[in-house]
Amino acid sequence: MRPLEGRHALVTGASRGIGAAIAALLAKAGARLTLLGRNRAALSEQAQRLGGTVHLEVCDVTRPEEVRRALAGAEAALGPVHILVNNAGQAQSQPFLKTELELWQRMLEVNLTGAFLCTQAALPGMLSAGWGRIVNIASTAGLKGYPYVAAYCAAKHGLVGLTRALAIELAQKNITVNAVCPGYTETALLEESLARIAERTGRSVAEARGTLARSNPQNRFVRPEEVAEAVLWLCLPGSGAVSGQAIAVAGGEV
Numbered sequence: 001m002r003p004l005e006g007r008h009a010l011v012t013g014a015s016r017g018i019g020a021a022i023a024a025l026l027a028k029a030g031a032r033l034t035l036l037g038r039n040r041a042a043l044s045e046q047a048q049r050l051g052g053t054v055h056l057e058v059c060d061v062t063r064p065e066e067v068r069r070a071l072a073g074a075e076a077a078l079g080p081v082h083i084l085v086n087n088a089g090q091a092q093s094q095p096f097l098k099t100e101l102e103l104w105q106r107m108l109e110v111n112l113t114g115a116f117l118c119t120q121a122a123l124p125g126m127l128s129a130g131w132g133r134i135v136n137i138a139s140t141a142g143l144k145g146y147p148y149v150a151a152y153c154a155a156k157h158g159l160v161g162l163t164r165a166l167a168i169e170l171a172q173k174n175i176t177v178n179a180v181c182p183g184y185t186e187t188a189l190l191e192e193s194l195a196r197i198a199e200r201t202g203r204s205v206a207e208a209r210g211t212l213a214r215s216n217p218q219n220r221f222v223r224p225e226e227v228a229e230a231v232l233w234l235c236l237p238g239s240g241a242v243s244g245q246a247i248a249v250a251g252g253e254v
Helices: 017-028 040-050 064-078 101-129 150-169 188-201 205-213 224-235
Strands: 008-012 032-037 054-058 083-086 132-137 175-182 246-249
Touching (some): 008 064, 008 101, 017 032, 017 040, 017 083, 017 132, 032 040, 054 064, 083 101, 083 224, 101 175, 132 224, 150 246, 188 205, 224 246
Parallel strands (some): 008 032, 008 083, 032 054, 083 132, 132 175
């Protein structure tokens, strides 16, 4: 079955980790893909792995002019975007009193403003088509607090708020807006976080892994494919009654 046959799906941060897993499932479901990211070589490698109809756009989602150019290029290549997955994100930790304004602003720009800009650019095409799916990859940090990541938590809470507000605004337009909120997930981003924890605390990376894994009641990390399965379900035609939700993929943590 290819339930997304004929649909154009754009995934940001699509070259690795959760974004790559999402792109693979959407392609398997029949969607035409635009992969968006900052590294053309990494995007090209991902496109070769996927095969099929894949378009690439190199873009920094925090830059409005780049977002407008990228969305225009994607629509020129594959038509209006029917499915937008705002996956691009970044995490950085710092005690609150050591959190500089630059870090605060960067977390907001990458994790919240980027989704705002991409959604504004893609939404007119969805409205014209009369059908759309917007899925924002938030985090359990959008549903609860964690120490030392106040800026990240604030940004992800903001993304969940944006999701809920836009879902109501678009409720009668046949466009759904949802958030998927993973817990700690086996990605390169997690490995970077573990290295920083080990460096700052003097513990080994293995010890840091164990501590973070125990925050999940299943005592493990989430797999990118598990997050992708939740995203795919929200993009399917049969999920039209589901909107404004923030779905945790975290083994029961939230």
